[in-house]
Amino acid sequence: MRHHHGGSSIAGGEFLFTQILLSLPFIVGLAVYGTALYISKKKEREWPLFRSILWTIGSVLGLVSVSGPLAQRALTDFTAHMTGHLLLGMLAPLLMVLAAPMTLALRALPVQEAKWMTKLLRTWPVRIVTDPLAASLLNVGGLWLLYTTDAYALMHQSLWLHIFIHLHVFIAGYLFTVSMIYIDPVAHRRSYLYRAVVLITALAGHGILSKYIYGNPPEGVPAEQAEAGGMLMYYGGDAIDLVIIFILCLHWYRTARPRPLKEKTNYQTI
Template identity: 25%
Template sequence: MDHSGHGMMSDLPPFTLGRGLEPSADVFFLAGCLLALVLYGWGVARLRRRGDAWPWGRVVAFVLGVLTIALVTCTKLNDYGMVMFSVHMVQHMVISMLSPILLLLGAPTTLALRALPVAGKGRKGPREWLLWLLHSVYMRVVTHPGFTIPLFIASLYALYFTPLFDFLMGSTTGHIVMMVHFLAVGVVFFWPIMGIDPGPHRPGYLMRMLELFAGMPFHAFFGIALMMGSTPMVGTFQHPPASLGIDALSDQTAAGGIAWAFSEVPSVMVLLALLFQWHRSEERQARRTDRAADRDGDAELKAYNAYLASLDARR
């Protein structure tokens, strides 16, 4: 295979590819990752200069999310993912399930709304356009569970079990489109569930958990289908380079195992985040209730004292 262009891996032994060569960075994703870090850093710095706080935990989560994208698109994983189904499945699972969760934990939309300046009267700047997008019909549709859950499922079955996957893997542009699609699907699926950034849909915590577990079993079924296949099911990976010393069917089985096992990782991460948010929400509600009770109690006491004063006045 041609090692130019999109980092197609040459027919060399794995240890040769991994030694003494520069990482096969995808320029598109490398530029995107750097831009994301710069913009996020600008937003945090702007808030700090203004005297506003921004949790460091969100900064760490967002940076880790960007780094996971860079890991699977800008290193040798990108080369091996072109010829090994198992490595490609690692790329897919990370960029569609782990990276979106970490990015969303960083609350980039909330940061943008707080950091971007307000445009003058009668004008529209970046902040106003972002608000318009968040309230648009398009955003209400693409973040609705009736759209995100079927899309999340179809991204597996309609892609890998049809000729579409081989078509996309046949060109640099196609491969970029596929990876961007994986990332976008993960973001719109987990966005309403995570519930940190503002969005058109804000279901209750129980409904978010149901949405989470509605999509995860299909990942497991997909992995099992690959593991049970008696023949290679994806044309791109039917004939791996002989120098790699791997069997296509065994590699497919490994890919299925990765898809099956990886579905548990984001489920646990998101479930823990939801339980934490739910606990915090209950604590805030309890404090509000206590403050309201205190105010009501004070009002009742004042009313009772006024009543006693009026009786005394009559006497």
């Protein structure tokens, strides 16, 4: 069986391989998060239930976007592809960031390993990729390359390009969210004003791209699918971005107002 998208195709066996490979990070992530939660509880350190739920939902959404019926339909239906893009590159990363995985890991790890991880988070490569501007270029800039060049058509012909693009969409979406809202401890903090300006610029770039797709379908995509996909990207992306804007503004407000020391915690409550 072969799945056709325009003039390109991916063999059924190859597609099954991509589903398995792309699903592994989310399955491993669930297992690691669960293990860290178990260790934390053994140390009698309470962990908010809602964070565990958010991690689970985010991981499941990630799995749904790269495997199963939605992923299979996305090979031939651009609207389904865009649905997967919103889940994989925006909603799943947001939920997983709100689950505060690094905070949980630091609680669960032995002291020496926790110190090593803290040093790793302070290194210059991490500082670069978690800078709002760099993360926005990776995220929104990557989408512009995907949908305005031959990359979208080529990803349906090349197994490894297909895998790379999906990994990039998730990782770039996660780094973008991490760079904008600080839920976990952050070694290199950027000002709220800087993050707000970059966020607004990135959202504008995302919105313009969705309108461009509406009027200029990627190679092999029917006009009606491009229109539906562009509208989904525009309105669905805005809905998810509103959550990021709300959290950023909430944190900014909490930082600006005077508060007693006893209200301060090691991680954000939202």
